[in-house]
Amino acid sequence: MGKRYFGTDGIRGLANGEQLTPELALKVGQAAGTHFLKGSHRHRVLIGKDTRLSGYMLEQALTAGFTSVGMDVVQVGPLPTPAIAMLTREMRADLGVMISASHNPYYDNGIKLFGPDGYKLSDADEAAIEALIAADVPRARDASVGRARRIDDARGRYIHAVKASFPDGARLDGLKVALDCAHGAAYRVAPEALWELGADLVTLGVEPNGLNINDQCGSTHPEKLAATVVASGAQIGIALDGDADRLILVDEQGRIVDGDQILALIACSFVRSGRLKGGAVVATVMSNLGLERYCASLGLALARTPVGDRHVLAEMRARGCNLGGEQSGHVILADHATTGDGLVAALQVLAVLVAGNRPASEVLNLFTPVPQLLRNVRFAGGKPLEDPRVKATIAHVEAELGSRGRLVVRPSGTEPLIRVMAEADDEALVARVVEDVCEAVRAAA
CATH class of the missing domain: 3.40.120.10 (Alpha-D-Glucose-1,6-Bisphosphate, subunit A, domain 3)
Incomplete structure (x- = not known):
């Protein structure tokens, strides 16, 4: 039940x-x-x-x-x-x-x-x-x-724990960071932690009024942060969501960087330093095929789970892995936290930046994403994924993609939406098969 x-x-x-x-x-x-x-x-x-x-x-x-x-x-x-x-x-x-x-x-x-x-x-x-x-x-x-x-x-206790995840003796002096806290839970702790480590901060989303959390800001709306990074000359932008368990980044050119590229960078850093455990990175079915191929180049498996950070964490614990996450920006670092932590994940990226003296656009571009398209179809009621027409369309698309790509169709866990995602090297094929499935769902709904 x-x-x-x-x-x-x-x-x-x-x-x-x-x-x-x-x-x-x-x-x-x-x-x-x-x-x-x-x-x-x-x-x-x-x-x-x-x-x-x-x-x-x-x-x-x-x-x-x-x-x-x-x-x-x-x-x-x-x-x-x-x-x-x-x-x-x-x-x-x-x-x-x-x-x-x-x-x-x-x-x-x-x-x-x-x-x-x-x-x-x-x-x-x-x-x-x-x-x-x-x-x-x-x-x-x-x-x-x-x-x-x-x-x-409590705030000071958490800041101390966050800073303990940063390499001993390292500092952020001279690094200009644009930080968007989404007018959410990290509006005080994130700026304080980064300031204490020496960063030169440009802050956004740090004036909550009870009504503006996630409102055209934060990890789900990083466009303003991207513009701020470019206008201010910041070397990187950090976007958290309302409860700060997600992280999306912006490089110095204003390019938005998702959780898959963040996982790739941290995996590479951990492999080189001998810190990667379990021989795998854990991600969900939504992570890009490009990440899977990049992990393979490092000699790692990409273990996939259903969507949701709790599924990622369960697989990490079962495999003994210390790195996992989601394309949406949940990054779980099991050596430091028991759930996704956007600020701790950001510090792992900043540590690579200051250690290598390389621009964010270089270190956060480790693989070329395979063309991927995600669309949401809203429905009023019922169970459209059980409709025979939808099942038949999904089966046809999966057969057409074969080993060339992937199709993921799933209901949202929080809204009356069916999420349809496909990826393959052929971008036109991706667009067509996603539309075919969406049309079938709309007809059933």
């Missing part, structure tokens, strides 16, 4: 809409708190958020839920998702919560949960919590009711 609330990355939806309400957040707090009330110690949950207006509402509702079942709550305010994962583990919390809808607009929000080890919850844990949401959980009484407090030094 599928889960009702949890999707590919926690619970997400329109804040105060049909599902993601304060009432649901209260029940999630009670259910998750009850599930993690194990042992006789005083239990603790850590709650962070990004800068969305609705974060205040959901934070208080979750706090009420957790304290009502006997969990103490530590609120840390706006911090990146990877910071919450790290602090959950370091503060010996039983559970971590990040209130964020990542790269979505401000009117959406979400609830991401981390276990005491700092990793996102398993499907089994999520299913157990969903069952408790529907049940009447026992509430704490008298002195067992939880307390809530806010701590002020």
